[in-house]
Amino acid sequence: MITLKSEREIEGMRESGAIIAGMHKGLRDIIKPGISTWDIEEFGRNYIESHGARAAQIGFEGFEYATTVSVNNEVAHGFPRKALFLKEGDLVKVDTVVDLDGYYSDSAWTYAVGEVSEEVRNLMEVTKRALYLGIDQAVVGNRIGDIGAAINAYVEDEHGYGNVREYIGHGIQPTMHEEPAVPAYGVAGHGLRLKPGMTITIEPMVNLGGWKVDTSEDDGWTVTTADGSWSAQYEHTIAITEDGPKILTSQDPEEDAKYL
Secondary structure, three states: OOOOOOHHHHHHHHHHHHHHHHHHHHHHHHOOOOOEHHHHHHHHHHHHHHOOOEEOOOOHHHOOOOEEEEEOOEEEOOOOOOOOEOOOOOEEEEEEEEEEOOEEEEEEEEEEOOOOOHHHHHHHHHHHHHHHHHHHOOOOOOEHHHHHHHHHHHHHHHOOOEEOOOOOEEEOOOOOOEEEEEOOOOOOOOOOEOOOOOEEEEOOEEEOOOOOEEEOOOOOOOEEEOOOOOEEEOEEEEEOOOOOOEEOOOOOHHHHHHHO
16 A cells, blocks of 8 residues: 655655765765774664664664665675775665654665775766656656666666666655555556655666676675676655655755756
């Protein structure tokens, strides 16, 4: 079942999303060569809890951490690790979900550790732009397939990167994962029609190589590229409104406007 949110509910999600945005902005100063991925987890959890919210990933299907921290060829769901230290040129993805008084928001972001190669920088830029191309299609009257078609055409057809299929965006609120499924691939004009009040995540995961991924047999969570290539991810929670898509996890409206 898909619930259509009121203006009050969307505002509650926006307040939740502001906490995630603040956490991600804080990570810009934290993520540098020499820190461990556990340092990221501690910062994220402390930031969320100090702002009166709950890190909703903790306890979800047995997951123990406030954040997922995925490095280089890890696509998503990586465990924060005390013994994994970031080095110059690494690529790290941080994802979290915040519950503020029953209002959920979800956002992932990719960070360069120090100076990264031009190849990695291009991957980051393409993935980020793909996110906003998807958001641009999230308007009343369009269909879910329009979002994915725009992302896939840009990622694979235009740039030749691998667009991950196995993990996708989703509806959000009143729980972390709701209908509808929101793939980063699809056929324009197909799928569920978008209506005012729907709240969804859009979250392209893009690989330098092929689109196929594997899930760790050791921990059952960590997703890596099948071919060992590096991967990037960007994710926003958005609301579908009569006035266009509203980004509820925006870190910088002026930066958003450069892409939309």
